[in-house]
Amino acid sequence: MLSLRISASSGVPVYLQLExxxxxxxxxxxxxxxxxxxxxxxxxxxxxxxxxxVARAFQNLEREGVIRTVPGGGTFVASLASLAPGLxxxxxxxxxxxxxxxxxxxASQLQLPSADVHKLLDSALNDLAKTRRTRTPxxxxxxx
Amino acid sequence: MIAHLTLxxxxxxxxxxxxxxxxxxxxxxTAGKAERDAMPFVPAPQPAPALLRGWTSARRVxxxxxxxxxxxxxxxxxxxxxxxxxxxxxxxANVNSAKWFNHSAYLWYSFVTGATHSTQFxxxxxxxxxxxxxxxxxxxxxxRFYRTRPISISFVFWTKVLSVFSAMxxxxxxxxxxxxxxxxxxxxxIWQSLPATIPRLLGPDDADVAQLYASLLVTxxxxxxxxxxxxxxxxxxxxxxxxTAPVLRLRSNAALPLLMIPAAFVPFAIAIISNHSNxxxxxxxxxxxxxxxxxxxxxLAYALxxxxxxxxxxxxxxxxxxxxxx
Amino acid sequence: xxxxxxxxxxLVKTYGLGSKATRAVDGLxxxxxxxxxxxxxxxxxxxxxxxxRMAMGLARPTSGDxxxxxxxxxxxxxxxxxxxxxxxxxxDKALLGLTPRKLLELNRSFYPATxxxxxxxxxxxxxxxxxxxxxxxxxxxxxxxxxxxxAIAQRSRLLILDEPTTGLDPIALxxxxxxxxxDCTADGRTIFLSTHQLAEIEQxxxxxxxxxxxxxxxxxxxxxxxxxxxxVTVTGAALPTTHPGILSIRHQAHATQYIxxxxxxxxxxxxxxxxxxxxxxxxxxxNEIFLExxxxxxxxxxxxxxxxx
Numbered sequence: 012m013l014s015l016r017i018s019a020s021s022g023v024p025v026y027l028q029l030e031x032x033x034x035x036x037x038x039x040x041x042x043x044x045x046x047x048x049x050x051x052x053x054x055x056x057x058x059x060x061x062x063x064x065v066a067r068a069f070q071n072l073e074r075e076g077v078i079r080t081v082p083g084g085g086t087f088v089a090s091l092a093s094l095a096p097g098l099x100x101x102x103x104x105x106x107x108x109x110x111x112x113x114x115x116x117x118a119s120q121l122q123l124p125s126a127d128v129h130k131l132l133d134s135a136l137n138d139l140a141k142t143r144r145t146r147t148p149x150x151x152x153x154x155x
Numbered sequence: 156m157i158a159h160l161t162l163x164x165x166x167x168x169x170x171x172x173x174x175x176x177x178x179x180x181x182x183x184x185t186a187g188k189a190e191r192d193a194m195p196f197v198p199a200p201q202p203a204p205a206l207l208r209g210w211t212s213a214r215r216v217x218x219x220x221x222x223x224x225x226x227x228x229x230x231x232x233x234x235x236x237x238x239x240x241x242x243x244x245x246x247x248a249n250v251n252s253a254k255w256f257n258h259s260a261y262l263w264y265s266f267v268t269g270a271t272h273s274t275q276f277x278x279x280x281x282x283x284x285x286x287x288x289x290x291x292x293x294x295x296x297x298x299r300f301y302r303t304r305p306i307s308i309s310f311v312f313w314t315k316v317l318s319v320f321s322a323m324x325x326x327x328x329x330x331x332x333x334x335x336x337x338x339x340x341x342x343x344x345i346w347q348s349l350p351a352t353i354p355r356l357l358g359p360d361d362a363d364v365a366q367l368y369a370s371l372l373v374t375x376x377x378x379x380x381x382x383x384x385x386x387x388x389x390x391x392x393x394x395x396x397x398x399t400a401p402v403l404r405l406r407s408n409a410a411l412p413l414l415m416i417p418a419a420f421v422p423f424a425i426a427i428i429s430n431h432s433n434x435x436x437x438x439x440x441x442x443x444x445x446x447x448x449x450x451x452x453x454x455l456a457y458a459l460x461x462x463x464x465x466x467x468x469x470x471x472x473x474x475x476x477x478x479x480x481x
Numbered sequence: 482x483x484x485x486x487x488x489x490x491x492l493v494k495t496y497g498l499g500s501k502a503t504r505a506v507d508g509l510x511x512x513x514x515x516x517x518x519x520x521x522x523x524x525x526x527x528x529x530x531x532x533x534r535m536a537m538g539l540a541r542p543t544s545g546d547x548x549x550x551x552x553x554x555x556x557x558x559x560x561x562x563x564x565x566x567x568x569x570x571x572x573d574k575a576l577l578g579l580t581p582r583k584l585l586e587l588n589r590s591f592y593p594a595t596x597x598x599x600x601x602x603x604x605x606x607x608x609x610x611x612x613x614x615x616x617x618x619x620x621x622x623x624x625x626x627x628x629x630x631x632a633i634a635q636r637s638r639l640l641i642l643d644e645p646t647t648g649l650d651p652i653a654l655x656x657x658x659x660x661x662x663x664d665c666t667a668d669g670r671t672i673f674l675s676t677h678q679l680a681e682i683e684q685x686x687x688x689x690x691x692x693x694x695x696x697x698x699x700x701x702x703x704x705x706x707x708x709x710x711x712x713v714t715v716t717g718a719a720l721p722t723t724h725p726g727i728l729s730i731r732h733q734a735h736a737t738q739y740i741x742x743x744x745x746x747x748x749x750x751x752x753x754x755x756x757x758x759x760x761x762x763x764x765x766x767x768n769e770i771f772l773e774x775x776x777x778x779x780x781x782x783x784x785x786x787x788x789x790x
Contacts, residue, residue, distance in 0.1 A: 019683040022764030024704055056663035059655065061518055061687045182579075189582070189613040196602050196612060198586050213591040300577040303537050304591045305565035307557045477556075480540045 029068040039142040044090035225322035232326025240334030259345040289398035312476045370449035378452030389461035392468035399475040486671040487513040492545035505531040507695030516669040520682035523692035529675040568632035572643040574624040581627040582612040601634035607656045622648035683767040710765045711745035717757030
C-alpha cells in the first residue's frame, strides 16, 4: 500500500525522511484521511529500519496532528478538515519559515534570482495539485 | 601360525566392522529419506523424563548423548579384553606348547602372559579415548557450542570424563570376568592343579621353560587383573592431565594428528622397556603397580599409588578446565 | 538509569608473550544499552571478535572488566545465568551436529523457557534453509543461515551476532534484516551486531560503536553521531588549523575542506563571523564517518610510532 523509500546514508535523518514521505503521500492523495497506517513494528520490518526510528516519526506526526492513534491500537491519517482550521496562519508561517530560509540560502548560493525562485515554487505547487487524486471542497491548500 | 593370527584378527574385528557398517548404512538411509521428504521443522514432543526430573532438559540431553558413547566404549573394551584373554584357549597346539610338560600349565602360562601383554594394547586404546575426550572439550565447533550453552563447565567436564572413564574400567572388569569365567567353564580351575615342581627331567634346551614355570608359580593372576584396571585409570588420567594443561596452545583439531603420532609410540616404549628389563618388571613400573611380566607381584598397598595419582590428575584437569579458552 | 546489556571498562586482551605480545583489545570501554540495536564497526583486526568471545566467556580478559547484564560471563554460576539469556552466532560458521534440523533439535533443549518452534520455522522458511543437508555439504551462506536460525529461535534477551552476513546473498540479507527487526526487538530485547556491512547497520542500528586497534574511537546513538559530523568546504584567508571539533583538514586547489566531528553549526558560525565563506556543507554517511575516523586514527598512530622510533 505505502511505498516509502528510505535511504539510510543520504544524510537526512531516517525519521525525518519517514515524516516527510508520509506527509507527501497525504498531500498527493496516496494516503487519505481515515486510512490506517501499519503498526510501528510492521512499518519498521517492511522498511528494514529500527522500530524506535519509526516510533519517533509517528510521535512527531501525531504531535503535528497529521496522524492520530486510537486507544486500543491502530494509527490513522487525520482528516485534513480537522487539521487545517486548527492552525492559525501565523503558526503555519512559523512552521514553513525554516524551509523558506533553506530555499533562500540554496538559491543565493546558486545565484538564482528571486523571480526564478518564485517560478520554481509555483511550478512545484502546481505539480502537487495535479497529482491529487480526489479533491475535497476545503482541501485546495490555499487559504484566504 | 600366520593363518591362525589372521583368523583371530578377523574374528576380533568382525563384530566391530559389522556394527560400524550397519550404523553407517542406517544413517545414510535416514539422511537420504529426510532430504527427499523435506519436512518442515516440527520436532517430536519429548516425553516427560522418568529419572532425573530435577535436572534441566539441557543436562539430560547432554548426559544421554554421552551415555550412548560410553555404552559403545564399554562394549568395545569388554570385547577386546575378553578376546585377547581367551585367545590361548582356542589356539591349536604348536611348537611352544609341545615344549611344555603339561598342557594345563601351558594354558595357564598363555593366559597369564596374555594378560600381562594386554597392557600394551590397552594403553593405545586408553590413550585414544582420553584424547577423544579432551579434544571436543578444548577445540573446535563442539567445544565452542557447549561452552556457549547454559550448562556449567563442571557438568560438561564430569559428564565427559566420568562416562568414558567408568566405561573403560567397567568394560575391562567385565572382559576379565568373562574371560576368566570362560576359562573355568571350559577347562576348570587349572591354576589349582599346577604341579609344584617340574615332573620330568628337562634338558638344557628347556632351561627357559623351567625359568618361566618358576615365575609362573609365584605369579598372582589377581594382581595382574587389578594392575590392568589401575593402569587403565592411571594412563587415562595422565593423558587427561597433559591434554588439558594450559601449556598446550593448539588452535584447532588440525593439530590432533600431530599429537596422536607420538602418543601412539608410548605403549611401544613400555614394551621395549619391559623387554630389556632382564626378567621381572622394572622397579619404576612396580611402584605404579604396572605388572608387565610374570613374577612375584608388587605389594598390594602399591595399588593405592596409581589410584591416588589418577585422582590427583583428574582433579587438576578439572581445575584446568576452568581456565581454558576456546 | 540505563541498564546495559554489555558493558566493558578498560578491557584488555593480550596474546603472545614478551616481545611478541599483541594487544587485540587495548583499553576498551563499550556500552551497549538494553533494548537497542547496537552495531560494532571496525576493520578486520580491530578486536571485535575477541571482545565478543570475552562477552561469551570463551576467552579470559587480561585485565579490565566485562559484564553482561551486570554479571561476569567467565565464572560459573553467573556464567550459566548469562548464557541462558544470550543467543550467539560466532564468526566461524563451522557447526556442530549432522544437519541443521539436528542442530535445531539439540539446541531447543537448552532453552526451554524461551525457545519458539514457530519462530524457528519462520526463520527456516524466510531464509530458505535446507534442513536436512549434511553440514559438510552446506555452502558457507547456508551454514550462516543455520547458525542464525539456531540463535534467533532462542528468542534471547540478548542476541550477539558476529559477522552474521557471511556468504548471504542480497535476498537472504534483506530477509535477515526484516527478521531481526520483526522478531528480535520486542520486549526490550537487545541485538549486538559486529559487521563490515555499514549500509545494513546504518539502516537498523540505533547505537553504534566504531572500534580500531582494540579501542573505541566513537560510540553513541546513531542519530546523534550523524548530526555531529559534517563535511564543510570553506574559502577565505586565515582559516583555523586547530579546533577541538576538527577531525581532519584537506587543502584543495581553491578551498579548504574540514571534516568536523562536533558542534558543526558553532564552527560554521565562527568561520562566517571571521569573514570566511562556506561553499558547501554536507552531512556524512556512516561509511564516510567510519573511513575518516579510521584514517585519522591510523595517521595518529603512525605519527606516534615515528616519535618513538
